[in-house]
Amino acid sequence: MPTRTARTAWNGTLEQGAGQVELTSSGVATFDVSFPKRAADNAEGTTSPEELIAAAHSSCFAMQLSALIAEAGGTPQSLEVKADVSLGPDTSGFKLTGITLTVRGEVEGLDAEGFAKAAQAAKESCPVSKALTGVEITLDAALES
Secondary structure, three states, X not given: OOOOOOEEEEEOOOOOOEEEEXXXXXXXXXXXXXXXXXXXXXXXXXXXXXXXXXXXXXHHHHHHHHHHHHHOOOEEEEEEEEEEEEEEEEOOEEEEEEEEEEEEEEXXXXXXXXXXXXXXXXXXXOHHHHHOOOOOEEEEEEEOO
């Protein structure tokens, strides 16, 4: 299995410095990062570790859920997954305080109960969820008609 790489170049102090995170393996993008914008309500065009974790988690969960729906005899038509990753204070700085996964799906061959069961299993078994076991992860899953 492959190893993927990202690289960050940082200049300056935490409060006044800034950097860029590069998605090195894919080469698709480089994003600005800064701590003041990370901790602000408005990111003003910069990303953060939390947003990157949210992107990783939502995409991993969607892939795992599509596989589990198929294993349960359903056919996913569309899945819309959102991950909200929260940052908060900790005794030694900051920590991730929670992750909420919200998924809405159009699925043939599964009822709401079957979809909810597959979504719960995906939450527990996707590799990113497994990596984030120290953070409370909640799930809101529903079928759309």
